[in-house]
Amino acid sequence: MKLIASLTSPYARKIRIAIAEKGLTCALEVDIPWLPETNVPAYNPLGKVPALVADDGGVWYDSPVISLYLETLGGPPLMPVDRVANLPVRQTEALADGITDAAVTAFLEARRPAGQQDADTIERQLAKIQRGLAALEERLLQRKGFGGALINIADIAVGCTLGYLDFRFGHLHWRTTHPELSAWAAKLFARPSFASTVPPAV
Numbered sequence: 225m226k227l228i229a230s231l232t233s234p235y236a237r238k239i240r241i242a243i244a245e246k247g248l249t250c251a252l253e254v255d256i257p258w259l260p261e262t263n264v265p266a267y268n269p270l271g272k273v274p275a276l277v278a279d280d281g282g283v284w285y286d287s288p289v290i291s292l293y294l295e296t297l298g299g300p301p302l303m304p305v306d307r308v309a310n311l312p313v314r315q316t317e318a319l320a321d322g323i324t325d326a327a328v329t330a331f332l333e334a335r336r337p338a339g340q341q342d343a344d345t346i347e348r349q350l351a352k353i354q355r356g357l358a359a360l361e362e363r364l365l366q367r368k369g370f371g372g373a374l375i376n377i378a379d380i381a382v383g384c385t386l387g388y389l390d391f392r393f394g395h396l397h398w399r400t401t402h403p404e405l406s407a408w409a410a411k412l413f414a415r416p417s418f419a420s421t422v423p424p425a426v
């Protein structure tokens with residue numbers, strides 16, 4: 225099995241952590257989809273990481289689908305088998321991924337030359353991040369979709385979202401305004417799967 229990933233992608237980090245938590249063996253092929261020489265479109269027509277090449281040659285993307293595929297391979301389950309019990313877990317995962325989408329969009333917009341940036345786009349994405357964080361804090365207070373004693377895919381997705389905010393949006397100081405998430409993330413970030421996948425400073 226081979227994972228096509230960049231080391232800074234929060235979605236790819238989600239899968240790297242899921243693979244580690246499940247104790248699966250997987251080669252890592254580092255590929256940066258923004259570079260002209262990227263090979264990512266050969267695996268994923270959308271040109272995005274992560275993509276996973278299974279041992280049977282099948283290729284899977286995007287990160288929620290790869291997570292589902294990993295569940296078929298054994299190891300500790302990261303989502304409930306029961307479809308009804310699975311819904312709040314996948315909802316929390318989708319909320320976290322959506323915050324990441326907004327953060328990535330805002331980051332890319334803010335990286336454009338000053339005269340070409342659209343302040344409204346950045347503002348709109350930042351509002352999504354703030355509303356999303358408030359919703360995550362509330363869901364965590366209600367323990368909705370989070371794993372509790374056993375880590376699940378929603379925990380991993382939320383951790384990768386918060387890790388991405390640390391990486392690109394340190395100035396938002398999400399810990400100050402979200403104490404429940406802050407205390408919860410401190411324990412999560414100490415796990416070897418998280419500690420070993422912190423994005424490199426670039």
Ligand SMILES: N[C@@H](CCC(=O)N[C@@H](CS)C(=O)NCC(=O)O)C(=O)O
Binds near residue numbers: 270
């Ligand atoms: N929904 C996708 C998002 C993947 C994604 O947007 N990855 C970014 C890296 S952080 C990417 O490859 N972007 C390249 C591009 O958009 O061309 C997932 O969960 O896997």
